[in-house]
Amino acid sequence: MAESYANKLKSIKKHFKDGLSQRQIEIETGIPRRTIREYLHKLPPITNLVINDLHIPFHDETACNLMLRVASSLQPNIITINGDLIDMFAISKFVKGLDMMDHGLEKDIDATRAWLSNLRKKFPETKIWYIYGNHEYRWDAYIETRAAELRKLKGMTLAEQLDLEKLNIELIYSGMKESSILWGKLLIGHFNRISKHSSYTGKLLLEDKGISLIQSHCHRGGAHYKRVYDRALVAYENFCLCDLNPNYMDRPNWQQGFSVVYKDAASDMFHVQQIPIVHSNKYRVIFEGEVFEA
Numbered sequence: 039m040a041e042s043y044a045n046k047l048k049s050i051k052k053h054f055k056d057g058l059s060q061r062q063i064e065i066e067t068g069i070p071r072r073t074i075r076e077y078l079h080k081l082p083p084i085t086n087l088v089i090n091d092l093h094i095p096f097h098d099e100t101a102c103n104l105m106l107r108v109a110s111s112l113q114p115n116i117i118t119i120n121g122d123l124i125d126m127f128a129i130s131k132f133v134k135g136l137d138m139m140d141h142g143l144e145k146d147i148d149a150t151r152a153w154l155s156n157l158r159k160k161f162p163e164t165k166i167w168y169i170y171g172n173h174e175y176r177w178d179a180y181i182e183t184r185a186a187e188l189r190k191l192k193g194m195t196l197a198e199q200l201d202l203e204k205l206n207i208e209l210i211y212s213g214m215k216e217s218s219i220l221w222g223k224l225l226i227g228h229f230n231r232i233s234k235h236s237s238y239t240g241k242l243l244l245e246d247k248g249i250s251l252i253q254s255h256c257h258r259g260g261a262h263y264k265r266v267y268d269r270a271l272v273a274y275e276n277f278c279l280c281d282l283n284p285n286y287m288d289r290p291n292w293q294q295g296f297s298v299v300y301k302d303a304a305s306d307m308f309h310v311q312q313i314p315i316v317h318s319n320k321y322r323v324i325f326e327g328e329v330f331e332a
């Protein structure tokens with residue numbers, strides 16, 4: 039009897055770590071919701087490291103490595119890649135310019151696959167969510183408009199190209215330009231919206247969605263808060279990890295950084311800690327009182 043109880047608790051913990059809600063755990067295990075909640079109350083908050091907009095191969099390796107050092111120190115339960123991990127400039131609709139003409143797609147795919155494989159090696163047990171951004175969507179849009187007849191063939195999805203199944207990385211993809219995941223009361227997504235100023239994108243999205251959220255895509259850091267009657271809502275803009283001086287754009291108004299989200303085990307309460315990367319002669323991040331420099 040005691041052993042089966044221990045097994046029950048183990049299965050709650052496993053499903054919980056896999057990101058299932060209390061309701062989903064109840065359906066999955068048949069254990070009453072109250073028992074699940076009582077057990078989860080004893081667990082520390084679950085941690086989710088949210089990163090986005092690396093635009094490999096135009097990522098900033100120093101910034102990315104700094105983020106990985108913080109991640110090693112945190113040992114998050116979940117890592118969420120919130121879109122535009124890969125750039126795929128070669129199949130964009132933009133005019134390429136002569137010095138970008140030879141930039142082949144294989145370079146982006148190979149480098150991104152290697153980056154993900156390294157991430158998996160560093161975090162063998164961590165749940166990894168990979169949310170499609172508009173740059174990932176370039177793949178599907180290209181196949182659909184230029185080679186639709188090939189789309190059902192083996193190897194024709196970006197997930198296959200990047201070995202996501204082998205790396206045990208879960209793809210979050212709506213089939214459209216915009217994808218997101220609802221994690222408790224927090225919506226994490228790569229939404230098709232950009233405003234010129236920091237926190238303005240968050241403001242517009244909060245009006246659209248009416249729920250607290252983390253947006254990537256705009257490459258800026260920001261937070262827009264709103265109290266609606268008894269609810270406190272907030273929309274975060276989650277920086278980027280790409281090169282701040284790419285040769286296709288002149289000094290864009292971007293900021294580098296990432297976030298750590300802490301979520302109560304037994305409720306949907308969450309706390310987002312934004313972590314900007316500060317530049318002087320070095321790159322610097324402070325996390326849990328520790329200075330990380332590169």
Ligand SMILES: [Mn+2]
Pocket residue numbers: 121122171172173228254255256
């Ligand atoms: Mn984007």
